[in-house]
Amino acid sequence: MRAGKAVAVGAVAVALIGMSAACSKNTGKTDQSGPSAQVASGEISTDPADSKGPAATIAGAKRGGTIISYHERDIEHLDPQRVYISDGQALDELVTRQLTAFKVDPATHKSMLVGDLATDAGTDVNHDGKTWRYTLKSGLKYQDGTPITAADVAYGVARSFSPNLADGPHYIQQWLAGSTNYNASYKGPYNGGAAVPPGVTVQGNTITFHLKSAQPEFPYAASWGTTSPLPRAQDKNPNAIDTHPFSSGPYQIKTYHRGDELILARNKYWDAKTDPIRHDFFDTFDMKIGVSPTDQTNRVLSDNGSDQYAVVDQPGVSSEMTQKVLTDSSAKNRILNGYLSFAARIDINTQRVTDVNVRKALNDAFDRSGYIRALGGTAQAAPATTLMSPTQAGYNKYDAYPGAGTADGVAKAKKLLNGKHPKLVYAYPNTEDGQKLATVVQSSLQRAGFQIVLRQADQNSFFTDIDRKNNGWDLYPTNWGADWPSGSTVIPPLFDGRTIAPAGNQDSSYLNAADVNAQIDKIKKEPVKQGIGDWGKLDQTIMTKYAPSIPTYYIKQLSVVGSKVHDVKIENPPGALAYVDAWVG
Template sequence: MRQRRIVAVACAALLVAGFAGACSKNTGEHTKGPAIRQDAGSISTDPAESQGPAKPMPGAVRGGTLYSIQQTDYETLDPQQIYVNASIAVGQLFTRTLTMFRKDPKTGKDLLVGDLATDTGTDVDQDGKTWRYTLKKGLKYEDGTAITASDVAYGVARSFSPQVAEGPHYIQQWLTGRTDYNKTYQGPYDGGAKMPPGVTVSGRSITFHLQQAEPDFPFAASMGTTTPLPPARDTGPRKLSDHPFSSGPYKIESYQREHQLVLVRNKYWDPRTDPVRHDYFDRFVVEMGPSPVEITNRLLADNGNDRYAVQVGAVAPELISKVLGDRSLAKRELAGYLDYVRYLNINTRRITDVDERRAINYAMDKAGFLQAEGGSPVGDVASTIQSPTTIGYQKYDAYPTPGNHGDVAKAKKLLKGAKPKLVLAFPNTAVGQKEATKIQQSLSRAGFQIVLKPADQDNYLTVLGRRDNPYDIYVSAWASDWPSGSTIIPPLFDGTAIAASGNNSRTYLDAKPVNDRIAAISKEPAAKGAGDWMKLDRQIMTDYAPLVPLYYEKNLSLYGSRVHGILQGGAPRYYDAWVTQ
């Protein structure tokens, strides 16, 4: 899941042998030291658990406005392309999918349930290849028209379009058995069929006929790929990004790019059909533009509308010590470990010498980079591709350095006197500029000549997703869509999936031994695959050095004194929140 993807997907994830949740709630205690979340969860096997309405939140009241404050605009609100945390969080207010995660009221743990569907899916032939979902009765869009199984199929169909390339690709690849899933079918635009390959519809039921067994399909069905859309309401990817058609409890009233998004209730949403969401607040207003320092200071002051606000993004590094030093703020903190690992990616299409890539790994001052980001409250220094929250994780360090501050001598030895000139792209924000400066300082010690190239924050990941992007190195982050290497290693390193644009790969590594191992491990039972993904993780770093793992991410953010019910996952769960006057 790319960052700022997926995100995360609600807050939970599955491996057939086990399940690790990513959500945490405020306990009034600051995070101390590294820890791995052990919030075991499950997939619902009882259709009653997929029925609405959602269990009331203790003490919740209806009414008022919930505010969200963030620095940047959304990359897209097109449901099939949503794959970034901030978009996922707001998208869950106006979109519904076949399945979704919710907190189990009995255990407090994450549970996958049917959202649009009556349950989490039927494995028709008990072989993981054919999955059937039946839609609930009474589902309606914002205009009162019925949501149909054909609309779900159409949503899947448009996800095949090259114009809709930024979202998750699991279902498309599983339906076709190809990483280049849209080679022969490119969606419903320009005269294409409205029914995607491998999908059939009968009445309220939709069936997915996969090319091979995919026992994780119910989890992929919780992603935006299965968001329904009537063909008549498809205004095209660009317009739909600004005004998606609501199937959830809220709908868009107005949207001014880079300024403000306003949601209001969808009167046709029926809570009796929804086992997950609430609609406690009347309006949801997103403010865009303030810097992390401004947002943090406003939440610290807790005045006016900011008393009803949630901070999107972390506490500004400059203010972390102030926040942690004020014990009265503990009850207004979202704090805990995330599934993300932050990387310095190396574009292997441009930097082809593996020793040069190894030199970058040795030269990087990871500890200094993390300290510049905010230190321990922000994360722990990383050495692996996968997060410690991933099932099968084993610690190793292919490029150890004293105190994680870099080993300039080893880097220079690998460069053999060369002084490579590298173009470093970074989002043109205060944080991005700080990161770029630290990277430049680290690598310059070994002789690298770093040319800084600022990029527009709103399109940063989109630009990096282009195969021919003109940059050598750049920072991004990734989290699993569920805690298995299957949602980390293949999307980041399967060279057969690299396309002209919309890539999840940031390194563009295309190595046949890696591609072959990915194909082989993907067919293994989950219990065996967990260990093998970790072995491949180490092989990739040792043999190819396509990136520098910087740190395993933690979150620390604030919310106003009149906000209640917010839970932390890959992004805030707004639909559980309410405000008091």
């Protein structure tokens, strides 16, 4: 998935790997070191008791009040079947529920996959990973008081097959269809399509998924919005769901004015006894949109009036104000700082930049140090040379282009270009940091002889735009984090060229290499322990042989909260600020 934060610039393995810290809270400490060796992973619960509500008690928490969340840009999608960016996922965590979800222990910060709507994390019916059964809990209700049913979950999955709703993850659809071209025949419940997709059966309050191949990681995929329920009667206008998803969680959309403000209020029909993940401490959640990172930081740092109840959320503390925040004694206990599970990069559109030597030259010429300085330093970012994050199981530490951005790196780039001066279009989101970093990219690459044309793009639809196959751009910043703790959710989505479609692509470098595709298939069939390391090896092969991207930095979150805000946390997942435990007072 992508991090909402980074738009400004741009797994069964868990049963075998110990869980490290999955979230951060406002301790007043900051991490300005290089990448840690912590691995973001969490086990799948095998005890139905873990899936029972209510969520764990939060010490000192009070009910009431409003949290103000400042955002520079709007959220691209709220329709749970379309959500694939972390800020949308974090917001939807308050509004919609899925079959499964990650529960974070507030004392140990360890995460575990449990049943959310379902009574447990899933039953592997035949013990072969191909048939997964879920039974819904009793007492589940929507915002209008009607019951949530297994048929509604099936309808939600059906919606995810629609070519018009292709922005979200495609795992379950592909596993049901047995093909990356998952909607070649069945295209969802619209225009006469069935309300239950092929491969799914519903009996009473039980839903069963019959997959074409063994997928032992299915419970993780079920934690995504793909399995969010929706009654067919509420889907009269699919586009309306993107601004007003029908609530199954503790909050519902009260008002939403795109580009300006989104307000959540309590869903009075949500029952805490059914929910092991969420609380509903605050009365309302007020997301104020269009506030620059500098303004956000100044407001919350001052801690006056309503800003005592505010949070610097997306994209976080302005780079120019990083040191001011870190040295302000009044903010010491109001700082949130930690690694997110994302690696940022600049994708090279390999459909347009077809010469691999040009792509390698881009990597050699790129000034990564200058880029990180412009971001505000190591409290905001750590230099990246890989496609996978160091928080990811199977991370392989390597540098395919040592000396990048130095005099030696520029000399290597010039040699690869052999007198050529490629003219390339660099597209970037029209944000405060997007504009600033674009000039770093331009000056960095022009030293080696590239001609870089800067092209502003709409910040609110940037990822949607670069995910269109014919986007017309050569270079653009983006990022990715594991959808769950397995390299299978990093390398295949980003570099399996067989998944490329007209729109909704995660492979936004548009690399389609037969040997990479074959290696992806091979690793997917390997034992989990072997596959963990082999994803990291393939990461290195892709960068060394094909150079489809320029790794830029490993993403950190640096935020400040008002003095009246408590228990907002940096959590992986969703790889953003999470409010499920938050309260004010």
